[in-house]
Every structure is written in C-alpha cells, then in structure tokens.
Amino acid sequence: MKKPLEMRLALSAAVLAATSGHAVAAQAASDYRLFVACPVYRDTDSGRKSGCWLAQSPDDGMQYDVTLAPAKPDYAHAALIEGRVAAGQETGQAGQDNPCGGIVLAPVSVSILEAPCPRYMIPAEGYPGRRFALPVTNVPPLDMDRPLDKGPFAKRSFPLFFEFDSSFISYQFTDYYLDKLAHWLRSAHPRRIVVTGYGATRPVTVSGKAMAERPNVARERAETVAQSLRMLGFDAKTISTRVGRDKGRDRGPIEDDTIPGLSEYSRRRVEVTAEF
Template identity: 45%
Template sequence: MKRLTLLAALCAATSAQAAQDTAGLVRFVACPVYRDTDAGRKSGCWLADDRENGKRWDVTESPYKPDWNFAVLVEGRPSANAAQPCGAPALDPVRTSRLDIPCTRHMIPAEGFPGRRYTLPRRNIAPLSVARAVPPGPYAERVFPVYFEFDKDFLVYQYDDWLIDNAVTWIKAAKPKKLIVTGFAATAPETVSGVTIAERPEAAQERAETIAETMRRLVPGTAVETKWEVAAQPTDEPEADGLPWQSQRRAEIRAVF
C-alpha cells in the first residue's frame, strides 16, 4: 500500500510539473493565413486561428516559415509586446511546424495593418569571412543542442546554423578527442486540436546523422559517433526558448576529452 501511495504521489508530482512547464503556452493545429502587408522587405504577416477558442495569433516570428498549402503545428508564448502590426496578438517565441495535412491557400489584404519591417534576428551568424573570437578555456566536456521542426531533420535557417556555428567555434578551440551526436524524437502520441501527432522513431536517427555529417565537414579530423533515442523528454536548455516541445525535437553534440 505504501508503494502504491508513493507511486501515486510521484505520478501526481510529474503531472503537476508538466502542467507547470506548459503554463501560459499556446499549442494548436491550424491552416496558416497570409496577410499581404507591404512595409518593405519581408513585411508580410503569417497568422493562425485556434479553432477551439476562435482566437487569431500572429506567428510571423517563427523561424519555421509556414507553407500555406499545409497545416502547421503552432507552439508559442503570448508576446509581452502589446503591439499588433499584423492585426492579431503575437506569439513570441513561436514555432510553426509543417504537418502533412493539406490546406487551401488563404491570403487576406493588409486592411490597414502595416506588417513587420524586417530586422535581423538575434540568431544571425556573421559571414564565414569574419573571424570568430576564440572561446576562452579551460575546456571540459560540453553539450551543444540543435533543434528541429516537428518530424523533420533539416537545418533551420537563422536558428540551427547559428547554434552550429557557435558549437563549431568552441570545438575548434577546445579540440576534443571525439564528438558524440545523439538524435532525439518525440514519439509519444499527443492530441492537439483533435489531431493525433507523434514524430517517427526514424527521425531520431535522421537528426543524429544530419548533425554528424555537418560536424565531419566543419571540423574534419575529429572523430564523430552517432546515437539516437526515442520518447524524448523536455529539457531546460535556453536556446529552446522555453518551449518544452521544441526542446524534445533535438540533437545533442557532446564534446568528449
């Protein structure tokens, strides 16, 4: 009886922690809507409607740009900035992962909304011709995460390339004996907006191999091993922007000395 009581307490604590981790976050599936604003380069807006509560969100800040032919899995946190240049409250941070659910293209006019003027994102790497500052030692074992769109293994522009550039700069300076790249996939089924979603188990291996090949090309001569795991659990790494689902869809580069 004591063991059952303890198990129940542990389960309750785990559920409470999971609820706390997603408090204040937004997650739903929707067909993306493009608002055709014209305030200069890349000023058009991406919007998505949460059908369960009828709320429209501005998801333009996602590093994964929607394909208006397919539904997206929207994950984000309401922005602290109350401005609505796209005509809806913004999610920031936000991710919009493409799903294999066909959508009808939907574009609406500006309707007086200015859109967002393009600015360089925080994660924007300098040209390769620019010398990188050498990270200071001493050097010890370290893990660098890289993140992915739902069920995908390709590198994300102005997100993954920035993470990889930082990792490679450190690895070149530290000169570890080898790198162990582990791919993860969120394979546990979940229901979001009435849609059951789960990443393929193969996505974990595909992510590991993608990052391993990238490391072999960028730090030639360094031994690289690959591993992979399914049923990935969330982490608290800051580069996942506080989105637990994003943190599950990852590969980790472990530098071993």
C-alpha cells in the same frame, strides 16, 4: 525588450520543469499554446520579408500572430504551432502592440505539416507588418574575423532543435547554433564528439489529433548533424552518433534558453556532447 522576456520565459520553463508531472496541466493554464491550424498570410508591406503569418487556434478560437517563428509557414499546408503569448499580449485586446492583427506568440515555432490547406491570403487591412531586421541568429560571414574561444574547456552538451518530423537544419536558427557549436569545438579540440538524436515519437494530442514523429527521425537528425560536422572539417573518427530515448511530454522543456519553455520543440533535438 528581448532579454527580460527571455529571462521571464526561462524562469517559467524552470518552474515547469520543476513541477514535472504537473507540467502539462501547468502549461495548459499558462501562456503556452500548442495547436494545428491552416496558416493565413496577411499581405502587409513594410518592405522585404514583412508579410504577416496568422493562425487561428481551433482550441480557443483566438487568432495568433506566429510571424516571429524562425521558419515561416506555407499557406498551402497545415502548421503545427507551439508558442507562448508574448508579454503584454495576454488579453488579446486592441491597443496592444499588434502589427499583424493577432496575439503575438514569442517565442514560437512553426512546423509545416503534409496536410493540405486552402490558400488563405488576406489584405493588410491597415496593419503595417514588421520591418525586416537581421535576426541575431544570423551566421557570420566567413571573412569575418572570429578569434577562437578561450578555455578552460570541459565536457559540455549543446542542443540543436528541429521542426516536426524533420532533420533539416533551419536557416538563421539551427544553423546559427550549429555554427556556434562548431566554433567552440574548433577552439576546444575535444577527444570525442557524441551526437545524440531525439524524436518526439511518443504521441501527443494536439487540437484533437494524436501527433508523433516518425521513429527514424531521431537517427536522421543525429546523422545530419554528424554529416554537417564532418563537412565542416571535423575528423570523422572522433564523431559518433546515438539515438536517445524520448521521455515524452511530461518531462517538460529542457533547460535551454534557445527556445524557452517550448516543451514539444525541445523533444525534437540533437544533443552534441564534447568529451575530453
């Protein structure tokens, strides 16, 4: 089920990117959702990590299931939510695959904001939640045999994505892509590694509020990734950092299948470019 969904979303992302200036209008009319809400924890119990996270959009009043986000909410803080309504969930009607009691967003990202929220926890009310399954974006253990990638190698860029206003490398998501990148770099031996940080510093109105990241966050992201590469053993002399210009939301999502079609998420990134 995952591949067709990703392909579909990648296609919609490409369409959005192609329409450029019309991207925002196109997204508003599509399955794209961007809002701020106080998250609600539904105490389902299908084993470890099986609780549900719900968020009611103040924009359309619908309750969304945001549990599939790589980083989960904190019920004491507001959350910035960006996602796409998953296939088969468009109507939000009963009878659809609905383990948590909300319209499923997938892909979806959740950023914890500083604004406090009342702690909302509701009972399972018959919803089963989801049994935990190890995500595919799980870093392999060090004792696993990993043969080096085979060339030929050429100039290539790798994006790494971050939560709002944060340079934290998230577990079982951004760390996975960083690990993949590091493995490729170990195989390719590039002459130079250029780390460019981006921040969503141009304001966007979300749920009636103007939101923009701190000006320094792009630099912090680039430095976090550069530091990580140094800690992973790459020669500091080959690594340089830059800050890229935020092209705003009109640019649309970058073309990458990690977070298909999530334009705000794609503004909060680092690009690591290997040069030969």
